[in-house]
Amino acid sequence: MKKATVVVIGGGQMGRALVGGMLASGFAAAEQITIVDPSPDSRQWWASQHPTVGFRDRLGGDDAQADIFLLAVKPHLVPQVAAEIAGLVDQTKLVISIAAGVSLQTLCEHVGHERVIRVMPNTPSLVGAGASAFCVGPGATEEDCRWIEQALAGIGTVARVAESQMDAVTGLSGSGPAYICLVIEALADGGVLAGLPRQLAMTLAAQTVMGTAKMVMESGRHPGELKDAVASPGGTTIAALKVLEERGLRAALINAVETSARRSGELG
Numbered sequence: 155m156k157k158a159t160v161v162v163i164g165g166g167q168m169g170r171a172l173v174g175g176m177l178a179s180g181f182a183a184a185e186q187i188t189i190v191d192p193s194p195d196s197r198q199w200w201a202s203q204h205p206t207v208g209f210r211d212r213l214g215g216d217d218a219q220a221d222i223f224l225l226a227v228k229p230h231l232v233p234q235v236a237a238e239i240a241g242l243v244d245q246t247k248l249v250i251s252i253a254a255g256v257s258l259q260t261l262c263e264h265v266g267h268e269r270v271i272r273v274m275p276n277t278p279s280l281v282g283a284g285a286s287a288f289c290v291g292p293g294a295t296e297e298d299c300r301w302i303e304q305a306l307a308g309i310g311t312v313a314r315v316a317e318s319q320m321d322a323v324t325g326l327s328g329s330g331p332a333y334i335c336l337v338i339e340a341l342a343d344g345g346v347l348a349g350l351p352r353q354l355a356m357t358l359a360a361q362t363v364m365g366t367a368k369m370v371m372e373s374g375r376h377p378g379e380l381k382d383a384v385a386s387p388g389g390t391t392i393a394a395l396k397v398l399e400e401r402g403l404r405a406a407l408i409n410a411v412e413t414s415a416r417r418s419g420e421l422g
């Protein structure tokens with residue numbers, strides 16, 4: 155289904171990251187994609203950034219020809235949008251949702267069939283460095299699974315998981331870019347406090363986060379071991395690590411992931 159046509163319903167932050175990533179990776183061409191979004195701001199963004207991608211204010215008869223419907227609206231809008239799709243097409247169409255917390259069962263109920271897939275992507279998909287997980291409904295075919303796996307593999311890492319793990323994925327990698335941006339911003343603030351110009355501080359902070367993540371992934375070594383390699387006896391790093399332990403950074407991050415995961419369950 156590599157050349158499948160896709161209607162993306164909701165062209166906001168995540169719709170932009172996913173479609174932008176799929177176009178940049180070459181997985182999809184602009185003419186395979188139509189965005190449906192009632193927002194004038196959204197229309198303007200798509201016209202300026204991806205003028206060759208189709209754009210409509212609302213679902214219409216032409217969209218019934220599409221092979222795949224990808225729901226990228228807020229979770230509370232999923233029932234309404236899924237019902238609109240159900241009124242337009244039959245079971246030959248694959249329906250994919252990226253909405254946090256919305257279960258496969260809820261999707262099936264509103265779309266009227268079981269050929270559905272639930273995905274939790276994240277915003278770094280836009281730059282080909284996403285982390286996504288997906289689970290599939292009982293009516294999804296092997297070809298559907300291959301399509302979503304290839305689409306997501308082109309924009310980062312992808313894992314197929316049990317639906318019971320989707321809230322945890324949301325708490326970790328779905329929400330995670332926000333935690334890391336907060337860390338980068340705070341590290342840069344620390345650099346400014348210590349006397350660096352803002353732009354240099356931001357570059358050093360972001361590169362340090364990216365380089366460390368790359369080292370963890372490519373070396374296969376435990377992060378604790380890599381941390382130990384930075385901390386010289388009696389040196390600067392161990393003094394700073396003591397502050398982070400005293401202020402509870404580990405517990406704060408663990409609680410953040412757990413709280414986001416719980417909230418994902420509530421949204422459903």
Ligand SMILES: NC(=O)C1=CN([C@@H]2O[C@H](COP(=O)(O)OP(=O)(O)OC[C@H]3O[C@@H](n4cnc5c(N)ncnc54)[C@H](O)[C@@H]3O)[C@@H](O)[C@H]2O)C=CC1
Pocket residue numbers: 163164165166167168169190191192193196226227228229231235252253254274275276277328329
């Ligand atoms: N932002 C993120 O990092 C992530 C978001 N998600 C999920 O993606 C979904 C979308 O989130 P965002 O992109 O952040 O929200 P957003 O608010 O940026 O985008 C939603 C878009 O839907 C449009 N919209 C509203 N009603 C519509 C309708 N009836 N038909 C078509 N479009 C409509 C809005 O105009 C807006 O452009 C949510 O369900 C969220 O849980 C999942 C993973 C990460």
Ligand SMILES: O=C(O)[C@@H]1CCC=N1
Pocket residue numbers: 254324328329
């Ligand atoms: O904040 C949210 O609800 C969405 C889901 C994961 C990331 N953003």
